[in-house]
Amino acid sequence: MTSVYCFSGSGHSYAIAEYFARELQVPVVNIDRRLAESHCQADLAVVIFPVYCQNIPAVVRDFFSKLDSKHVVLIATYGKISHGNVLWEAFKIIRGRVIAAAYVPMGHTYLDSSTQFDAQPLQPIFARIQHPRAATLTRESKHPLASFFPSWRSRCGVRIWLDESCNACNLCTEQCPMQAIEAGIIHGNCIRCLRCVCQCPKSALHFQLHPILKRYLEQTPCEDTKVYL
């Protein structure tokens, strides 16, 4: 059985997941807290997720520790700042053989809502799925402070607030991968993925970047797509 698993805050990784799901003719399975607590089995698992503060998002890391798949394809999307070493880190956690992996540059969650990506460099992955064998991944550099409370730093850098147009529909509660929001009110576990902001039907949730984060995000973009086979 083939499964396409995806965690996506602002829809960038989801666009790639939909592309793989279409090509492989299977549905996309969303990774959230509930899924990360269950045992997931597949012959081939294609897992697509964003880079958060040069790390694997916590919910995806938990999912990896429960995933039991013979073959695994890993796709990490990143916002053209730095992808760190997440594919190597995922490779070390996963049970099963990683047959292909890729870093794909996309718009940054906090800057760009476009979900366009270049599918061309990903084509060799489909050939590898047909004829699976172990991929060779290389270790990439990562900022020494990247693992220093990444979720806490995201909360400091991004403020989310609710306006009076909220009608308490609770869609944000249903969609939140961390079970961190109730009727528009956020509590502790929020990872600032912005899924609630993007999906609120009343546009009642808003976000603002801290000036230090804003300046940090102005650096020259790194546009590299890297595919490991």
Ligand SMILES: Cc1cc2nc3c(=O)[nH]c(=O)nc-3n(C[C@H](O)[C@H](O)[C@H](O)COP(=O)(O)O)c2cc1C
């Ligand atoms: C909390 C958070 C941390 C992020 N950290 C990084 C980062 O370290 N490097 C980077 O290039 N992009 C970073 N990004 C941008 C995302 O990796 C990128 O926009 C990704 O494609 C978002 O995918 P999604 O819409 O599926 O969540 C970050 C985004 C968020 C929300």
Ligand code: SF4
């Ligand atoms: S999705 Fe929007 S309108 Fe619905 S409860 Fe959440 S914040 Fe309110």
Ligand code: SF4
């Ligand atoms: S409450 Fe936080 S973790 Fe949940 S969807 Fe919103 S930004 Fe993401």
